[in-house]
Amino acid sequence: MSLTEGHILNVWIFFSVFLRFGIFTDGQIVYSITEEVNPGTAVGNLAKDFNLNLQDIERRGFQIVSETNRRYFDLNVKTGILLVKDRIDRDEICEQNVKCSLPLEAIVNSPLNIYRFEVNVLDINDNSPIFPTAKTTLNISELAFPGEQFALPSPFDADVGSNSVKSYKLSPNEHFSLDVQSGGEPSVSAELVLQKALDREKQPVIELTLTAVDGGKPPRSGTMQIIVNVEDINDNIPVFSKSLYKARVNENAPPGTSIIRVQASDPDEGVNGEIVYALVNHNNDKHVDSFLIHPETGEITVKGDVDYERKNAVELRVQAKDKGHKPRPALCKVLLEIVDINDNVPKISVTSLVNTVKEDAPIDTMVGMITVTDSDAGKNGQVTLKIQGSASFKVQNSYNNYYTLVVNGPLDRERASEYNVTITATDEGTPPLSSTSVITVHVSDVNDNAPRFPEPVINVYVKENSQIGAVIHTVSAFDPDVGDNARITYYLLESSKSGPVTSMININSDSGDIRSLRSFNYEEIKTFEFKVQATDSGVPPLSSNVSVNVFILDENDNSPLIIAPTYSVHGAENANVLICFTFRGFVS
Structure with missing residues (x-):
């Protein structure tokens, strides 16, 4: 290569690298870069153009997700700059189309969002005309x-x-x-x-x-x-x-x-x-x-x-x-x-579908992205997207043939842990053609249910002189939530009427077994009451109480007892004696 040709090549490379620019067309960012540039060439600053915080884009997993064109580009998550990853041959990708535009998508998590942009690959004169025969x-x-x-x-x-x-x-x-x-x-x-x-x-x-x-x-x-x-x-x-x-x-x-x-x-x-x-x-x-x-x-x-x-x-x-x-x-x-005639059925593609949606997700929470394509032209290629029979979700048109699936109503995992959302895409051809896709949305649990006891009051009957440590009753509460939100711990609550009860009973916090700590004597205590609280392990935890009435049943454990007699003497000659007997513990 001569000095002049080398100089021209350097100027061309310099021009190619700096020819890229970012513009907004219909709300979408478009970059331009010439073909055949070296890997590592910067295309544009996605973090800046999408107003993302540079300090947390790596934490949020900012990444390129487009399946077809992702191999040509790489994203520096530390700087937010889009780089050329692999050699781009415009003639191979777009053949002889005047415009060579590579649509790309990037997503960030927490919260989930998707960003669309395009990279126009500009042609360089790297091919000579070739006649079919010499x-x-x-x-x-x-x-x-x-x-x-x-x-x-x-x-x-x-x-x-x-x-x-x-x-x-x-x-x-x-x-x-x-x-x-x-x-x-x-x-x-x-x-x-x-x-x-x-x-x-x-x-x-x-x-x-x-x-x-x-x-x-x-x-x-x-x-x-x-x-x-x-x-x-x-x-x-x-x-x-x-x-x-x-x-x-x-x-x-x-x-x-x-x-x-x-x-x-x-x-x-x-x-x-x-x-x-x-x-x-x-x-x-x-x-x-x-x-x-x-x-x-x-x-x-x-x-x-x-x-x-x-x-x-x-x-x-x-x-x-x-x-x-x-x-x-x-x-x-x-x-x-x-x-053109209407001979192509609309195609539905679902991208960036979230794994689960919380049951307390607010309205308009994005669940996933939907892309609809129709190869026909004019009205034959204009597509309408609708949800069939689901009031909990809706689709919103975000850009051209891009739609978002969002929450449209309250979700209840206890009623439905997953939703099969049926989406139909119909073009405007005559006759119209349509296709259907079913999207399964999984609903994750939140702690929105407190443990529930079967009854507000529990009556327990215990024989006096029962064995110490015996289980006198087992309480059980039900929580329709799952996981930690349904893991229940039981606690004793003192009663103001019966006084301290922890000296008489205790409760197993996991199983709900109530055990006696002493042997009860009907002649000393006939009844006492306390409360049991059931608390789940959610954040924040939810709880409910149940009142427990314990009745001591009498047993024949006492013999009759004679109380000292009462008598009076009326004269020495006639002694009338009154003897009184009192019996205790007699059971007829």
Whole structure:
């Protein structure tokens, strides 16, 4: 490489790196960067452009999530800068589309949010025009009229825009010039034009060099050698009624469907005036193979698959050639517009679906992202998204065909731990086409239920003289929550009526077993009461109480007891004695 070429390359690399910029289009950030830049080249500052706090983007897991285009880019979570990760070949990714836009998505968690942006990959002039053959041969009559045109193979240039083929050059000669068709035409093509009559006896073979030049800076070029064999043939060429025909055909039209008829005439007589029509396809365009022309009538019909989504317009080059001993051709163009029909069902894609949604999630809490695509055009590609029969969720249109699934009503895990949300996408075609997707949303528990006892009051009956440490009753509460929110601990609460009870009983905090700490004596205490509190382990914890009444049952554990008698003496002679007996512990 010369010093001048090296200098130009450095300037170009410098220009490529700094050509990127961030703009907002319809609320979305768009960056631009040229293809083939070195890995590590900065594309844009996502943290700055999305107003994210640089200190916590790493903690929140800021990352690129787009499946298709993620391999080309990397995100520095410490600086928030989007970097080129891998070599980007625009010609490979977008072929010859004028715009090469890579849609990307990034997400952050806690809370979950998704950011969409695009990176436009700008073309550089890294491809030269290439002709399909290095040499082409033309057989031209010496009686050809000046102004007669001859089709030439068109070169292919993988670059687009200003870097594609823009001009042609023909090596200096006295017989031929070029007719370059560019303005208003679908492609830049060149045809050989005869400027001066040929004389086979003076020069039977003419060798020309055709050069195709693109519009890059610096420009690139490709060449093809043209061998013109000068021959004696009839002296009139077919003439088309139009140089350019236009027609429309519906996609998916069946084979044999008639599209248009071209017509050419030749004033010669006999076989020199009989015309044969053919389609010229020097570039081996596979879309041209979907059509057929009748060699005698010039009627163009459908031959194969016609698909609007694959190609919305096709350019045909029709040749009319007479049947003379040395036939002479004429050319015209036919522009076929492919009309879209509603033959594609909308596709639903769910991205960034959260694992679970809390049952106390507020309205408009985002659950996931939904993308709807329809390859059709116009109304056939306009899609409406609806939820079928679910009042707890709704979809909101966030950007073009991007939607968010959000909470639309109260959730209750105890009633439904998961929701199957049915989403239907319907286009506006006639008749409309639709597709359905079911999204399962899992609901996580919050501590919104206190433990519940079966009854507000529990009566317990205990025989006196029962064994110390025996279980006199087991309390049990139910909590419909799950996990720690349903793990219950039991506590004794003193009663103001019965006084301290912890000396008489205790409770197992896990099982709810109430055990006696002493043997009860019906003659000393007949009843006492206390409360038991059940508390869950949620944050914050919830609790409820139950009153427990303990009744001591009497047993026959006392013998009769004689109390000292009472008596009186009335005179020595007559002693009337009154004896009183009192019996205790007698059970009839």
